[in-house]
Amino acid sequence: MTRVWRGLTPWLFLLVPLAFLITFTYAPIVNMLAYSFTDWDGLSPELRYTGIGNYTELFTRPDLFEVFWVSGYYLAASVVQIAVALYFATILSFDVRFRNLFKGVLFFPYLINGVAIGFVFLYFFQDGGTLDSVLALLGVHSDHAWLGTPVSANVSLAGVSVWRYTGLNFVLFLGAIQSIPGELYEAAELDGAGRWHQFRHIIAPGIRPVLSLSVILSVSGSLSVFEIPYIMTGGATGTETFVIQTVKLAFQFNKTGLASAAAVVLLLIILLVTWIQRRLVPDDKVDLV
Amino acid sequence: MHMSRRTVLAIAAGAALVLTACTGTGASSKGADAKAPDDPSKVSGTIKVLTQRTDLVQDGTMKWYAAAFNRTYPKVKVEFEALTNYEADVKIRMNTENYGDVLMIPGVVKKSDYPRFFASLGTRAERGRKYRFTDFTTVDGKVYGQSPIGVSPGFVYSKKVWREAGVTEWPTTPAEFLSDLKAIKSRTDAVPYYTNFAAQWPLTSWTFVNGSVGCDTGATTKLADGDPWAKGSDLRVGDTLLYDIVHQGLAEKDPTTTNWELSKPQLAKGKIATQWLGTWAIVQFRDAAKKAGANPDDIGFMPFPAQVDGTFCAVVGPDYHQAVNVHSRHKEAARAWIDWFTDKSGYDRDNLAISPLKSAPLPDVLKPYEDRGVKLIELDDTEGARVKAIDDQSEVGINKPDYRQDLVDLARGARKGSLDSFLAGLSRKWTEAQKTLGS
Numbered sequence: 146m147t148r149v150w151r152g153l154t155p156w157l158f159l160l161v162p163l164a165f166l167i168t169f170t171y172a173p174i175v176n177m178l179a180y181s182f183t184d185w186d187g188l189s190p191e192l193r194y195t196g197i198g199n200y201t202e203l204f205t206r207p208d209l210f211e212v213f214w215v216s217g218y219y220l221a222a223s224v225v226q227i228a229v230a231l232y233f234a235t236i237l238s239f240d241v242r243f244r245n246l247f248k249g250v251l252f253f254p255y256l257i258n259g260v261a262i263g264f265v266f267l268y269f270f271q272d273g274g275t276l277d278s279v280l281a282l283l284g285v286h287s288d289h290a291w292l293g294t295p296v297s298a299n300v301s302l303a304g305v306s307v308w309r310y311t312g313l314n315f316v317l318f319l320g321a322i323q324s325i326p327g328e329l330y331e332a333a334e335l336d337g338a339g340r341w342h343q344f345r346h347i348i349a350p351g352i353r354p355v356l357s358l359s360v361i362l363s364v365s366g367s368l369s370v371f372e373i374p375y376i377m378t379g380g381a382t383g384t385e386t387f388v389i390q391t392v393k394l395a396f397q398f399n400k401t402g403l404a405s406a407a408a409v410v411l412l413l414i415i416l417l418v419t420w421i422q423r424r425l426v427p428d429d430k431v432d433l434v
Numbered sequence: 435m436h437m438s439r440r441t442v443l444a445i446a447a448g449a450a451l452v453l454t455a456c457t458g459t460g461a462s463s464k465g466a467d468a469k470a471p472d473d474p475s476k477v478s479g480t481i482k483v484l485t486q487r488t489d490l491v492q493d494g495t496m497k498w499y500a501a502a503f504n505r506t507y508p509k510v511k512v513e514f515e516a517l518t519n520y521e522a523d524v525k526i527r528m529n530t531e532n533y534g535d536v537l538m539i540p541g542v543v544k545k546s547d548y549p550r551f552f553a554s555l556g557t558r559a560e561r562g563r564k565y566r567f568t569d570f571t572t573v574d575g576k577v578y579g580q581s582p583i584g585v586s587p588g589f590v591y592s593k594k595v596w597r598e599a600g601v602t603e604w605p606t607t608p609a610e611f612l613s614d615l616k617a618i619k620s621r622t623d624a625v626p627y628y629t630n631f632a633a634q635w636p637l638t639s640w641t642f643v644n645g646s647v648g649c650d651t652g653a654t655t656k657l658a659d660g661d662p663w664a665k666g667s668d669l670r671v672g673d674t675l676l677y678d679i680v681h682q683g684l685a686e687k688d689p690t691t692t693n694w695e696l697s698k699p700q701l702a703k704g705k706i707a708t709q710w711l712g713t714w715a716i717v718q719f720r721d722a723a724k725k726a727g728a729n730p731d732d733i734g735f736m737p738f739p740a741q742v743d744g745t746f747c748a749v750v751g752p753d754y755h756q757a758v759n760v761h762s763r764h765k766e767a768a769r770a771w772i773d774w775f776t777d778k779s780g781y782d783r784d785n786l787a788i789s790p791l792k793s794a795p796l797p798d799v800l801k802p803y804e805d806r807g808v809k810l811i812e813l814d815d816t817e818g819a820r821v822k823a824i825d826d827q828s829e830v831g832i833n834k835p836d837y838r839q840d841l842v843d844l845a846r847g848a849r850k851g852s853l854d855s856f857l858a859g860l861s862r863k864w865t866e867a868q869k870t871l872g873s
Binding site for chain 2: 274290292293294378379398399
């Protein structure tokens, strides 16, 4: 009897989290899959099973995939983001004055709600708003409509996304760097290695798994950008991303079936990208010592 | 192959167990009636009213209405639930039975589905004698909703600025309107026209030019059967005017960062001259004027610059329709609230709006309309459901901001192309959807 209990105990502990996981993650996905084969409008009790109709429609309408070009801006931005995060993580892992303050300052934006960030930056980019005022203080009187043209708007929005997510990458890198044993730096210093060499030969190889994780996250993140452009421009002026388009299909044009299919396709694309990346950059063991 | 939503769910997963629990009992109560109570003192129950007016719930106005309602119906308790994102939230809740006792009919509900979701308020023949807008919610001769106010689209403008620019008469053609805006630009410091591009929804009101241009009560039917952007059609005239305003530099400098709340005091203070909105906006702009220390009487309202036989036409249409949840356990009480709110609450007067009662006089703000003989018309909505279906199918979105945002972008050069090819693209999408849906 006790043996039975002993076997059951871990499952009892898992019961609640598993129930949550199934209810809020897997059930909706299965549901979405089911809807993607129907023409449901999101409300009407009547729906028809349309087979792969939604998927054929998706793939015969290239205009639906054009929005992926916008992801390019965010992809480029994530290169900047990773570089900046890596730079600060490296510097702040050494003894620097006020380093805890700087850590806090860098991580802070990530803690703010995305909706709030959207609204704050709307004021920031407004004609005569914060950005224009700051530039005026520096003597630059740009009369630039920051969200006015597709290129400028996308660059601005991608900038906001860098501002928001750098902190997350930074913390991941910092944690990884700090797990590198300190003696390695001492030994390196004795051998006459400078900061750059320490970074190149100790830190970079030491945090490789986290680095490749960050790259995967930023690629999938760039493909599924949503909140910031949705709140700030609503997808206007060429800033529409694939997810915004999907949301509009579902909630503006009441094509829940088609939107579900689009969401499934996005999921598959992200899985595919991740898989390719794993194949190209295998996750080999870190072996520093 | 026809399947109910629940069948699909059951096929979908073992997890369907969790989900079917909240999909309700379906059509069992389809076709119910919400009858008006005979004796007000006997109706009882607690009813929940879902509303999009978050402002009125927060500042206690709705509570005040409820207290007034209780003087006639002492045993009914009214609770309010304000939803900021009304359309999307209610749509999701309507997949259950729990969507309040009284609610505004969201745009997503297909007209043919009204009997599944709402209890009927009576026949069209009977209600049509007393109320406006009954055919907007009529299915098979029965009416399912009633709008508490009527609104008419038009330009909210600063009388002061227009006067300073030397314009005293309402423009009668789009060309005249444009030259008036030019006069405002050259003679005053005000922004002649404000698009409210970033707030998005103000752009959708440009669809309400439909009917005003040609003074045609059958304008909605024309949308269903014809091409809305054919030469000379109402939407083309409206969209062309919006394009010209922006293209000729008569709108604000950077539309992409407009601010709706700020635009109200700015118009009141004469920094903005004109906005295309509706009668419902007047009260908000007057309040903004009072708060900003400007004269509320400077807020004017004018119809679309088009005349048929020398007369302006203004379309009067309904706002959200109030309806009774078909699953409500207190349908009489809910019905009592709708009747009272429509007939006796004074909600229409408080909003300087047009009364849904045919017998009521026009509000004071429309006095200039009466003086200048503006003809008020009501559009026939028999084809409304089909227009909605075509709109969804084509993904044009005549009541959504997207295509007008693209139009503004096009006009100010942030998007390549010409107006003609842009409108032709819309026509193509629209007429193709007409074909797929079958006429």
